[in-house]
Amino acid sequence: MSKAERTKQFIVEKTAPIFNKKGYAGTSLNDMIEATGLTKGSIYGNFVNKDDVALAAFDFNLKKVDAVIRQEMATVNTYREKLLVYTKVYENFYEFPFPEGGCPVLNTAIEADDTHPELKKKAADAIIYWKEKVVRMIQKGIANNEFAANTDPEQVALTIIATIEGAVMITKLTGKLNYRRAIMKSIDRLIHDL
Amino acid sequence: MSKAERTKQFIVEKTAPIFNKKGYAGTSLNDMIEATGLTKGSIYGNFVNKDDVALAAFDFNLKKVDAVIRQEMATVNTYREKLLVYTKVYENFYEFPFPEGGCPVLNTAIEADDTHPELKKKAADAIIYWKEKVVRMIQKGIANNEFAANTDPEQVALTIIATIEGAVMITKLTGKLNYRRAIMKSIDRLIHDL
Amino acid sequence: MSKAERTKQFIVEKTAPIFNKKGYAGTSLNDMIEATGLTKGSIYGNFVNKDDVALAAFDFNLKKVDAVIRQEMATVNTYREKLLVYTKVYENFYEFPFPEGGCPVLNTAIEADDTHPELKKKAADAIIYWKEKVVRMIQKGIANNEFAANTDPEQVALTIIATIEGAVMITKLTGKLNYRRAIMKSIDRLIHDL
Amino acid sequence: MSKAERTKQFIVEKTAPIFNKKGYAGTSLNDMIEATGLTKGSIYGNFVNKDDVALAAFDFNLKKVDAVIRQEMATVNTYREKLLVYTKVYENFYEFPFPEGGCPVLNTAIEADDTHPELKKKAADAIIYWKEKVVRMIQKGIANNEFAANTDPEQVALTIIATIEGAVMITKLTGKLNYRRAIMKSIDRLIHDL
DNA sequence: AATGAATGAGCATTCATTCAT
DNA sequence: GATGAATGAATGCTCATTCAT
DSSP, X not given: OOHHHHHHHHHHHHHHHHHHHHHHHHOOHHHHHHHHOOOHHHHHHHSSSHHHHHHHHHHHHHHXXXXXXXXXXXXXXXXXXXXXXXXXXHHOGGGTTOOTTSOHHHHHHHHHTTTOHHHHHHXXXXXXXXXXXXXXXXXXXXXXTSSOTTOOHHHHHHHHHHHHHHHHHHHHHHOOHXXXXXXXXXXXXXXHTO | OXXXXXXXXXXXXXXXXXXHHHHHHHOOHHHHHHHHOOOHHHHHHHSSSHHHHHHHHHHHHHHHHHHHHHHHHXXXXXXXXXXXXXXXXXXXXXXXXXXXXXXXXXXXXXXXXXXXXXXXXXXXXXXXXXXXXXXXXXXXXXXXXXXXXXXXXXXXXHHHHHXXXXXXXXXXXXXXXXXXXXXXXXXXXXXXXX | OOHHHHHHHHHHHHHHHHHHHXXXXXXXXXXXXXXHOOOHHHHHHHSSXXXXXXXXXXXXXXXXXXXXXXXXXXXXXXXXXXHHHHHHHXXXXXXXXXXXXXXXXXXXXXXXXXXXXXXXXXXXXXHHHHHHHHHHHHHHHHHTTSSOTTOOHHHHHHHHXXXXXXXXXXXXXXXXXXXXHHHHHHHHHHHHTO | OOHHHHHHHHHHHHHHHHHHHHHHHHOOHHHHHHHHOOOHHHHHHHSSSHHHHHHHHHHHHHHHHHHHHHHHHTTOXXXXXXXXXXXXXXXXXXXXXXXXXXXXXXXXXXXXXXXXHHHHHHHHHHHHHHHHHHHHXXXXXXXXXXXXXXXXXXXXXXXXHHHHHHHHHHHHHHOOHHHHHHHHHHHHHHHHTO
């Protein structure tokens, strides 16, 4: 990895939590120089503009989520258990190397949808990728006789994702962990009933 | 209503959709004077600062949602039908006088949670108020023998709310109306199975 | 004149000499706040951007030249004498309220031709307006039997203007006042021979 | 020519047209690295700073003009014909290897006179050198009985130069080639009448 | 009570230049 | 000798807020 690549990586690592917490518009260049200890020139030497950093930060945060999920899924065998990984992880953010500030897809979706088409696109792609992944797992589970044959994989996948994201929002907002536990239990029930 | 009160009301009405779309940080005083046709002095004469307007705009947007829900609920009789009003309304924003920019609780929750304690508080209160309202309806439905006696009202209420908000986010992000329909169908099923 | 109009006028008056000396690109916002004693916000409250000030400053400088020329022309009677006003004025900048930094048309023409289409347009219009004015005076002089009937008014007008501007450039560059005197004498001869 | 000398020459060749079009202040280091394909380090290894390149670029552009003039003058015999070379060349830039962006003396004179003493000095020297050259040709033409004995060589030289530069400015500004033709005809007449 | 001109800190970005490698 | 990452002052511009009128 060249010096430039290391610096880019460093900038992304240090700024990704800020973008995830304060949002794109709420994160200033000054926040970025403070977080990295670098100068403005150094940031602009490695990225073409703030957008460029924000986009890379989103990717970084997303990859972090993905890595946690993948790692946890690798430890279980059935598709039902794999689906249950989602609620397990999202119910216990802090026990995993999850991005500070919560779910980057949710955070980005809400800020970017009316204001930042590029970020919106990235968030939309992430949701669709996530949904497709869940759909495939359900399909395999059906083929495997784990799940009922009449299950609608897309409907189930979207419902799981929507409910998780809603739970994340509610918990972050109210600070009530038992709210999250209750909602996650509903999802677990849904998965058990497949 | 005094002249001052009418002006305040006018400012709130005109700016509320902007705050809901662009967010608190993304809405500038200039956006506000453009939307109202008033002068800066006039806005500052009626509100102490931008925060003050934003808070009032949130209340206004929330009341708009509440009015739609109440009105629809008044047209049905059973508690099951009343619960089904939520999916009906949230699946067809545009057919109701719903706030432009989507669900104000969701929008505000995500932006404000790490940055604006006062707005966060309002959004949290709204969620809790909403949850309590659903809880009470379920309790009454149980008392009424509409719903099974072993239903956990809070868990169901939170799950419904979380899933609706997740559906709103996903639909706005991806633009796929069939995604929303699929998720809302899951919620309707959940309500039917109570 | 409203307060805003007075401030605009004040900004133009104070910055016009700077634009004429340093050019559009060479004049910074800081130069402008220093020259006016105002703040950035005040300048941007009265002009939409730096361009807007530069365009107004050009007009101001041009009007200053025009006023001097008109005033001097009013004191003489024949068209020959009127034409001789140009050399008299351009040979003695400092005795007239002429814009600091020299001829604004020349200064603007050279900077703007490859870089700033709006300013270029203004300078081009000024040159064409100037030429038309001289053409009309020559035509009237011919009609009046002051000048030879076979004079080509446009050729003469353009030659006078080109030579004056060349003289201004050479004098400013070399600092040699006798160079200017020599060139102006050639123009005067040309006018006498019409 | 050493490697270093070749690189210097290469940088000057590639940047000279940019300085002539955009001016000293308007040409950035980035313009220079783009034009040359070299790195910043490479430019700073061969020149002490931007000034240093600008000065060399001016010399390069000037030499280019001079070469064209010399070459054309070599093809004719009388001093009158030699003087007429100026109008011929300046009337048909594009048929000669003339610097892109027009006359470098004029361009530099206007930008540098109030802002850049070193460049101003170079432009002033160029004008004086040019004038001296024309003066010498006229003196020889007088000695030769080509021109009238009472001709004032310096006045004529300065007038020719001023008028040419004015014509260049007017044409570039207005885009009217017939304006240039008319002015050049006046100069040709002046030369014929010597 | 309402105006709108003025404020000045803050914004993202570009600049010419340096210097460790 | 050449590289290119880093610098930090300077750029044009927007912001929420104030206050004399």
